[in-house]
Amino acid sequence: MGISNKTIYAITKITNNNIEYINLNDCTHITEKGINYLIEHNTNLKELNIGRSNITDCCLENMAIHSKNLKTLDIDICNHITINGVNKLLDKNSACYDTLELLNVGELKCTQEELIKLNQNKSSKTFIKFY
Numbered sequence: 001m002g003i004s005n006k007t008i009y010a011i012t013k014i015t016n017n018n019i020e021y022i023n024l025n026d027c028t029h030i031t032e033k034g035i036n037y038l039i040e041h042n043t044n045l046k047e048l049n050i051g052r053s054n055i056t057d058c059c060l061e062n063m064a065i066h067s068k069n070l071k072t073l074d075i076d077i078c079n080h081i082t083i084n085g086v087n088k089l090l091d092k093n094s095a096c097y098d099t100l101e102l103l104n105v106g107e108l109k110c111t112q113e114e115l116i117k118l119n120q121n122k123s124s125k126t127f128i129k130f131y
Contacts, residue, residue, distance in 0.1 A: 003027045005034030017041045025074065026052040032059050039066050049074040051106065057085025064094035071099055076106025083110040083118065090122040097123050104129040 019042040032055050051074045
């Protein structure tokens with residue numbers, strides 16, 4: 001079956017809520033509930049790869065509240081994420097506004113105008129990778 005929410009709960013418990021780096025790319029059995037649990041209980045999280053997952057903008061909004069140490073986020077091929085969720089993550093009031101250095105949005109569906117605006121609103125420290 002692979003990695004599931006139960007795995008996330010167990011890893012978080014074993015590490016005493018101190019996960020800093022985790023790659024969950026293509027772990028399709030993890031739900032948004034599991035990702036939100038990871039984010040809320042591991043505030044030292046620095047690098048998170050959740051590409052090819054089923055998360056939505058709600059998860060990005062949760063990161064904007066809890067992920068004060070996040071430096072790298074990969075959300076490539078997350079088909080339920082919109083430009084609105086990414087904007088909330090990159091907002092000046094986001095917990096990771098000053099720390100986020102690399103955001104891979106990959107195949108985010110948006111217009112050229114939305115990408116330009118996104119680039120203008122982000123921190124100068126943040127590099128956004130898309131294709």
